[in-house]
Each structure stands twice: as C-alpha cells, then as structure tokens.
C-alpha cells in the first residue's frame with residue numbers, strides 16, 4: 336500500500352502530536368504507523384507518521400499550504416515522501432565487492448524502496464559483475480595531478496542520474512568538503528570499524544594492534560570530517576587473540592554488508608532524522 340511518510344522535528348512542546356494528528360484526521364488521513372521521540376537533552380521533538388496516500392481529502396501538492404499554519408505554530412521542520420517513489424541510489428566503490436554485491440541483491444529482491452541507477456568506481460575490477468547485473472558502470476580513475484576531476488565527475492554523474500542518495504560501499508577516497516556540503520544528509524558510508532574507534536584508514540590493523548575482542552562496522556552520513564558524521568547503524572562481532580588483521584577483514588565483511596544494507600533501508604524509508612550530529616532512527 337502506498338503511503339505518504341511525514342517526518343518532522345521541532346522544539347518540544349505540549350500539543351504537537353494532537354495538532355498534527357488532528358490535522359491529518361480532519362482531512363481523512365488514515366495513519367498506519369506513528370513514531371515519536373522527545374529528547375530531554377536537546378528539548379527537541381521528533382515524529383514520523385505513515386499515512387495511507389489515498390486517504391487524504393487533498394492532493395499531495397496541497398500539503399504544504401494546508402500544513403503550514405501548524406508548522407509555523409510549532410516551528411516544525413518537516414518533509415513528506417511518497418513511498419511509491421523509489422529512491423534512486425548511486426553507489427561509489429573501489430576494489431572490494433561484498434557491499435556492492437549485497438546492495439545489488441537487496442535492490443533486486445525489493446528489500447527496500449530503492450533502485451541502484453549507477454555504480455561509479457576508481458577501479459575497473461567490478462565492471463563485469465555490475466554490467467552483468469544490467470547496472471551502468473563508470474570507471475573514474477583518480478589522477479594524482481588533478482584529483483578534483485574525479486570528484487567533479489562523481490557530482491556530475493550523481494546529478495545526471497538524478498540520484499537521491501549516494502552510497503559509499505567501501506569506496507576508499509576521502510570526498511572533498513564541496514561534495515559533502517552540496518549533498519549533505521544524502522551520502523552514506525560504511526566504515527569498517529565500530530566508530531568512534533579506529534576512524535580513518537586500516538581500521539582492522541588498528542584493532543589488531545589494540546588487541547580488541549570485538550570488531551564492528553558503522554553506517555554513517557558522510558561529512559567533511561572523516562568518519563565523524565551522524566551514525567545511522569552499527570553492529571559488532573567477537574574475535575580473539577588468534578585473529579590476524581586479514582582474518583578480521585574476512586570476518587568483518589559479513590558485518591559490513593549487513594550494517595550498510597540496514598542503514599540504507601532506514602534512510603530510504605525515511606526513518607532517520609538528524610539533530611546535533613546524532614540520529615533518531617524510527618525502526
């Protein structure tokens with residue numbers, strides 16, 4: 336069933352739920368899913384409601400005008416998404432294929448309302464697999480003399496494919512601030528450590544040298560500051576003293592692809608709100 340997903344945040348106050356739900360009820364809105372969070376540390380309120388798209392007595396393009404009196408009253412920042420509109424995903428990759436493979440599988444099985452419209456990589460090795468899956472592949476080598484060309488092409492192709500979200504699937508270049516700012520809140524990364532531990536390059540070697548007993552993966556929004564963006568999803572697995580960095584990387588691949596797939600699904604289902612570099616994820 337098609338829904339209109341309304342996500343919103345505002346300074347916390349009494350009467351928000353009543354006002355928003357009353358507005359929807361007054362217009363015949365049938366709510367199938369509702370989630371709320373009041374954050375005492377920031378005194379902000381967060382809400383997500385899934386409304387049956389055919390239940391409202393007005394067209395979606397009239398929502399803004401009709402909802403604005405309530406939005407203005409409470410200072411609500413809101414967005415609305417029609418679940419009938421699949422999110423267009425552009426994937427960035429380097430050499431590793433396990434996360435790319437997982438996302439292609441998830442898209443093909445309809446695991447979430449998204450489609451992979453293109454895969455871009457600074458290496459050629461994934462081309463045959465990607466094109467066998469009938470997905471456009473673009474090889475974008477990084478010229479050390481002019482690395483900006485690589486990133487400009489990423490931005491151009493993201494816009495050309497009308498991307499909604501950019502997913503770094505073990506993409507191993509640091510995106511410039513210009514891209515992070517331009518597409519803020521729309522770039523997801525899978526970092527192969529349980530952040531904030533072991534940010535940056537070679538996290539499994541860092542973990543080995545530290546002698547940790549758990550390794551993990553973190554899906555987060557990408558910001559100019561490396562591996563410091565709002566965390567969307569994480570998970571861990573146990574390791575022991577006998578595991579080399581290479582064994583950790585082998586074990587870690589399973590958790591990386593799972594965490595990225597979960598994080599992407601939460602994002603494309605509009606279940607993630609960001610506030611003060613932290614996320615509220617309505618599962």
Ligand SMILES: Nc1nc2c(c(=O)[nH]1)N[C@@H](CN(C=O)c1ccc(C(=O)N[C@@H](CCC(=O)O)C(=O)O)cc1)CN2
Nearest residue numbers: 507508509510524525526527535536558559560561562
């Ligand atoms: N602006 C951002 N870019 C990227 C982020 C981020 O949070 N902000 N996350 C990284 C992911 N990452 C690990 O998960 C990571 C990737 C690359 C490097 C790194 O040192 N890269 C070197 C070159 C490596 C190579 O290609 O040989 C570099 O870019 O100079 C560290 C961490 C993705 N990008």
